[in-house]
Amino acid sequence: MQLELFHIKDMDTVVNVSSVKQRSPFRYPGGKTWLIPVVRQWLTSLANKPEVLIEPFAGGGIVSLSVAAENLADRVLMIELDSQVAAVWKTILGGDAEWLSEKILNFNMTYDNLQTELSKKPENIREDAFRTILRNRTSHGGILANGAGLLKNGESGKGIFSRWYPVTLSRRILNINKYKDRIDFLQDDGIKIINNYKMNQDVVYFIDPPYTAAGKKAGMRLYKHNQIDHEGLFTLLESVKGEFLMTYDNEEKIIGMAVDSGFKFEKVAMSNTHHAKMNELIISKNLDWLNK
Ligand SMILES: C[S@@+](CC[C@H](N)C(=O)[O-])C[C@H]1O[C@@H](n2cnc3c(N)ncnc32)[C@H](O)[C@@H]1O
Numbered sequence: 001m002q003l004e005l006f007h008i009k010d011m012d013t014v015v016n017v018s019s020v021k022q023r024s025p026f027r028y029p030g031g032k033t034w035l036i037p038v039v040r041q042w043l044t045s046l047a048n049k050p051e052v053l054i055e056p057f058a059g060g061g062i063v064s065l066s067v068a069a070e071n072l073a074d075r076v077l078m079i080e081l082d083s084q085v086a087a088v089w090k091t092i093l094g095g096d097a098e099w100l101s102e103k104i105l106n107f108n109m110t111y112d113n114l115q116t117e118l119s120k121k122p123e124n125i126r127e128d129a130f131r132t133i134l135r136n137r138t139s140h141g142g143i144l145a146n147g148a149g150l151l152k153n154g155e156s157g158k159g160i161f162s163r164w165y166p167v168t169l170s171r172r173i174l175n176i177n178k179y180k181d182r183i184d185f186l187q188d189d190g191i192k193i194i195n196n197y198k199m200n201q202d203v204v205y206f207i208d209p210p211y212t213a214a215g216k217k218a219g220m221r222l223y224k225h226n227q228i229d230h231e232g233l234f235t236l237l238e239s240v241k242g243e244f245l246m247t248y249d250n251e252e253k254i255i256g257m258a259v260d261s262g263f264k265f266e267k268v269a270m271s272n273t274h275h276a277k278m279n280e281l282i283i284s285k286n287l288d289w290l291n292k
Pocket of ligand 1: 028029030031032033056057058059060061062063079080081082085188189190191208209210211223224225226227228
């Protein structure tokens, strides 16, 4: 606890998460719900409302969803390589949100039913989406990568039930359905897509890559796709015309890459009512807009 308090004091910026609405059906490892107030500050500080916000490593997609719902950009483009995560976004954004929400509401969660469902080979994308949500809500830490076990204890010893809130999940999915026309999704390589758009000044990027650049390699066990060319990403961003906000783990090596690329960086901590849980780096061409 002492260490945590010290950390908060040491941080340049502390984010208060009380104003954030949870919109994603995922409980995503490394999810950025807590950073939404900073993303809002960033986007509203820009001279013009962006035509497109691209999220090249979308995962649970809370930034894309919040930006679309709160109309902070005209359009949103989400990119994700993982086929199971992609199945969820393709299903919700592609016209099957109601189907998925019904499937979740009607599922009788027992350990046996869960095992049966998870052992089936999905026959189509929407079945894969349902299975992904089941797995995400019942595995340790929401981890979908191979090897993650099912929750045995979870919150108050409730095991697989501890994060299974069918009514809430189906409501979130139906809500996304209301503003889905402003969101596009591609199952693709985020770096390739940044490259495709790099000359376009009206595009902005929220970039949250898997954290595998520094020694800790936390991202390796969390995501199936975790190897990206981090140096190459920094170099690519030097040539991108639009604005970007990138997050990374707070590591000397990353700070070195940011400095070498001529970018600004700040350490940011999350505060909830009791203590700070996360602290990370945000990196951008300019951070003058950040409330400290
Ligand atoms: C740190 S997570 C993103 C979390 C997200 N910001 C959220 O709030 O849920 C990084 C994501 O990048 C994905 N990924 C890894 N390599 C990728 C690539 N080359 N292109 C697109 N996505 C990739 C991983 O599958 C993972 O979902």
